[in-house]
Amino acid sequence: MTAWEMTITIGAVVLGTMATRFISFVVFAKSEKPPAIVTYLGDMLPAAVMGLLVVYSLKDVSLSVAPNGIPEAIALVILAAVHYWRRNLLLSIAVGTIVYMFLVQEIFRLII
Numbered sequence: 001m002t003a004w005e006m007t008i009t010i011g012a013v014v015l016g017t018m019a020t021r022f023i024s025f026v027v028f029a030k031s032e033k034p035p036a037i038v039t040y041l042g043d044m045l046p047a048a049v050m051g052l053l054v055v056y057s058l059k060d061v062s063l064s065v066a067p068n069g070i071p072e073a074i075a076l077v078i079l080a081a082v083h084y085w086r087r088n089l090l091l092s093i094a095v096g097t098i099v100y101m102f103l104v105q106e107i108f109r110l111i112i
Contacts, residue, residue: 050089067111075100 001009028034036041058076061069079096083089 044049067108071103071108074103 028038054076058069058072061072063069075096078099081091083092084097086092
């Protein structure tokens, strides 16, 4: 991509992001209660997105090739334990990622 094409692409992404963020304030005025479907989606989508991320993260794990998914399983158990303990999504994701990267780069480095 040329510099001009990159600038146009970045501008389009910024405008699209701003539009999706600000349109809800225009559509749903302060005094109006959002429709039931919007409230429902607000309640259900975070869990659905987390489930999708777990499936996407584990889709390429092969149990028949060393290290047989062991680093992923350890990181997943620690992530779940931290989340159960602290109920903090960002902390859980950060700890799970750090544990996984440590395991893959230091502990299971020779196997992979």
